[in-house]
Amino acid sequence: MQGRDFLSIADLSASEIDHVLTTAMGLKDARPQPLLAGKTLALVFEKPSLRTRVSFHVAIKHLGGDCIYLSPPEVGLGERETPADVARVLSRYVDCIAARTFKTETVEELARWADVPVINALSDGEHPCQALADLLTVREKKGRLAGASLAFIGDGNNVANSLALAAGITGMHLRVASPSGYELSDDVLRRAQALAASSGGSVRQLHEPEEAVAGADVVYTDVWASMGNEREATVRREDFAGYTVDPGMMAYASPNAIFMHDLPAHRGEEVTDEVMDGPQSAVFDQAENRLHAQKALLTLLLGSEE
Ligand code: CP
Ligand code: NVA
Numbered sequence: 416m417q418g419r420d421f422l423s424i425a426d427l428s429a430s431e432i433d434h435v436l437t438t439a440m441g442l443k444d445a446r447p448q449p450l451l452a453g454k455t456l457a458l459v460f461e462k463p464s465l466r467t468r469v470s471f472h473v474a475i476k477h478l479g480g481d482c483i484y485l486s487p488p489e490v491g492l493g494e495r496e497t498p499a500d501v502a503r504v505l506s507r508y509v510d511c512i513a514a515r516t517f518k519t520e521t522v523e524e525l526a527r528w529a530d531v532p533v534i535n536a537l538s539d540g541e542h543p544c545q546a547l548a549d550l551l552t553v554r555e556k557k558g559r560l561a562g563a564s565l566a567f568i569g570d571g572n573n574v575a576n577s578l579a580l581a582a583g584i585t586g587m588h589l590r591v592a593s594p595s596g597y598e599l600s601d602d603v604l605r606r607a608q609a610l611a612a613s614s615g616g617s618v619r620q621l622h623e624p625e626e627a628v629a630g631a632d633v634v635y636t637d638v639w640a641s642m643g644n645e646r647e648a649t650v651r652r653e654d655f656a657g658y659t660v661d662p663g664m665m666a667y668a669s670p671n672a673i674f675m676h677d678l679p680a681h682r683g684e685e686v687t688d689e690v691m692d693g694p695q696s697a698v699f700d701q702a703e704n705r706l707h708a709q710k711a712l713l714t715l716l717l718g719s720e721e
Pocket of ligand 1: 463464465466467468537545677678679
């Protein structure tokens with residue numbers, strides 16, 4: 416994987432995902448090691464962040480490297496300077512760029528022009544780093560990926576897209592329940608189903624949350640209005656009525672089911688406090704796994720050994 420970009424979870428094969436997760440578990444149990452001494456990571460963000468920014472910063476520091484954060488007004492991607500010029504300049508200073516952009520085309524444009532690996536740290540299309548942490552969490556909590564059943568309740572957004580592709584690659588069974596007009600895109604659904612056909616998994620788009628949750632090992636949700644959709648929040652609160660993950664909804668899942676959320680959560684909207692803070696909630700372990708998964712990713716993209 417050395418020198419490659421990571422723009423979509425589908426950039427990795429099943430065996431590469433397995434390698435990232437196994438590396439992450441090893442690093443999680445190990446003391447910090449200077450595997451990336453002398454390497455610098457640039458974080459180029461067009462949107463706010465807590466988990467992604469801090470976990471990337473701490474990850475490269477634990478590995479002996481350095482990090483520089485460039486906030487939206489500092490970079491002015493496409494306004495102060497074109498993504499192509501930003502990519503070519505940063506490539507002269509740093510060893511890796513992790514970019515959080517509105518349009519997926521912007522992070523793809525950075526990757527096209529950069530001489531160093533570019534990581535998608537969330538775009539409107541995908542959140543592949545989140546997917547790696549999600550897979551690590553399911554593997555830890557459920558002991559397997561292939562055959563595990565997941566329900567995603569809510570918006571067919573960036574997090575859902577990466578989860579659908581990840582399920583297809585790793586052989587999980589994913590049922591997504593969304594209101595009309597908020598389903599996974601046809602393109603993502605078709606690609607996820609094509610991947611699932613080879614892995615023995617399945618990916619289905621439904622509209623009834625209870626049907627998706629029935630018997631599931633994992634119940635997953637995300638905000639109804641993502642960053643960039645804030646002006647639609649009021650309309651979306653109406654459109655997503657009935658899609659809140661509450662104890663009644665969790666009761667349809669397997670008795671051993673876990674609850675997952677990429678965070679930040681809008682408590683009282685897509686999930687209630689009882690579920691977020693209840694015994695089935697894995698959300699903070701999941702957030703912690705961002706650190707371990709990204710350490711593994713950075714090691715494999717930037718390190719000298721696989
Ligand atoms: N889950 C996630 O990416 O969180 P941030 O937006 O805080 O980085
Ligand atoms: N779907 C959310 C994820 C945040 C981590 C958003 O894009 O805002």
